[in-house]
Amino acid sequence: MSNVILITGAAGWLGGLLAHALKEDPKTPNLQLILADIVEPKAPDGVKSITFKADLTDSGQVDALFTTSYGIPDTVYCLHGIMSRGSEDNFDLGLKVNVDSVRDLLEATRRHGQERDNPIKFILASSLAVYGRPLPDIVTPSTIATPQSAYGMGKLTSELFINEYSRRGFVDGRILRLPTIVVRPGVPVAATSSFISGIIREPLKGLPSLCPIGDSLASPALDLPLWLASPETTIANLVIAKHIPASSFMPHTRVVCLPGFTATVRDELRALESIAGRKALELVQFKDDEVNRRVVSSWPAKFDNAYALRLGFVVDEGGMEPIVRRFKESVDAGVV
Numbered sequence: 001m002s003n004v005i006l007i008t009g010a011a012g013w014l015g016g017l018l019a020h021a022l023k024e025d026p027k028t029p030n031l032q033l034i035l036a037d038i039v040e041p042k043a044p045d046g047v048k049s050i051t052f053k054a055d056l057t058d059s060g061q062v063d064a065l066f067t068t069s070y071g072i073p074d075t076v077y078c079l080h081g082i083m084s085r086g087s088e089d090n091f092d093l094g095l096k097v098n099v100d101s102v103r104d105l106l107e108a109t110r111r112h113g114q115e116r117d118n119p120i121k122f123i124l125a126s127s128l129a130v131y132g133r134p135l136p137d138i139v140t141p142s143t144i145a146t147p148q149s150a151y152g153m154g155k156l157t158s159e160l161f162i163n164e165y166s167r168r169g170f171v172d173g174r175i176l177r178l179p180t181i182v183v184r185p186g187v188p189v190a191a192t193s194s195f196i197s198g199i200i201r202e203p204l205k206g207l208p209s210l211c212p213i214g215d216s217l218a219s220p221a222l223d224l225p226l227w228l229a230s231p232e233t234t235i236a237n238l239v240i241a242k243h244i245p246a247s248s249f250m251p252h253t254r255v256v257c258l259p260g261f262t263a264t265v266r267d268e269l270r271a272l273e274s275i276a277g278r279k280a281l282e283l284v285q286f287k288d289d290e291v292n293r294r295v296v297s298s299w300p301a302k303f304d305n306a307y308a309l310r311l312g313f314v315v316d317e318g319g320m321e322p323i324v325r326r327f328k329e330s331v332d333a334g335v336v
């Protein structure tokens, strides 16, 4: 049996990590990857792969992903997107990519699934940005999503389509609301959450980093709680999502809030100081950005992990320190 898997957004951070994780997954033998992104994706060594440099807002380019020599994919990971600040600042582009192109991809998944007479798994990387205030102290699977950003609205719109397509048996959807992932390597990106990684990543590299929450280390704004997960746990959960039997999900929704943990901006800075010392902490500079603070403050910071854990998803243990330590080891080893 071969496993033909399509990943969109494959040149992005999670797309690249996912392709490598699938390669290592013992439950995914004979892997054949179809990798698509507007930027040429790079296939992992040693895996049969076809890469597409494709703008997925063009539906002609979407259909081509389903008619390669590998045949119709069994699973589609929909990871392409315009991040939070990007969609807030460019509303039309955010809608085009995060809603219209996802709908085209979903429709192609439905059509080709019908051709093979078996619905294709469609896995969306959604986000906690679908939620907005007011919120209960702990978000549960029955908490209503009221997004307060264009990004969250776009993700929620796509989720509704995937749920309806799953209810009708057009696709076998799995919608994963990801926590904010920390620490993201690379350089700061157009995401409102970018600083959450930046205030760890840059100082560990000996570089200054700007925190847009609060005006100093003493600011009460630093007690802003965040809902976080490590990249390792998030990628493990993206792989697990493919293996969960469709019958395990609640009958009325394919949405799952992936497990995470709560830490404040101050907790992050404490972990930075504890792992890398005062000098690293002093590289964090503060300049309060009202838009950034408003968007991040509208996100929930505590979820009930029980349903996701029951399904078989995994969670980080030990808070921020092990995550900062692992990232420091990667910096010291020169791999990030």
Ligand SMILES: NC(=O)c1ccc[n+]([C@@H]2O[C@H](COP(=O)([O-])OP(=O)(O)OC[C@H]3O[C@@H](n4cnc5c(N)ncnc54)[C@H](O)[C@@H]3O)[C@@H](O)[C@H]2O)c1
Residues within 6 Å of the ligand: 008, 009, 010, 011, 012, 013, 014, 015, 036, 037, 038, 039, 054, 055, 056, 057, 078, 079, 080, 081, 082, 083, 097, 101, 125, 126, 127, 128, 178, 179, 180, 181, 182
């Ligand atoms: N990283 C996080 O903390 C986080 C949290 C929640 C949800 N997510 C979601 O996970 C997914 C992947 O996130 P990431 O961190 O890897 O983001 P990323 O920005 O690194 O990757 C997104 C990719 O989408 C591609 N893309 C954008 N427009 C495209 C288009 N028109 N056609 C084809 N490709 C296009 C980009 O080139 C990029 O490579 C996104 O959908 C994101 O919304 C990420």
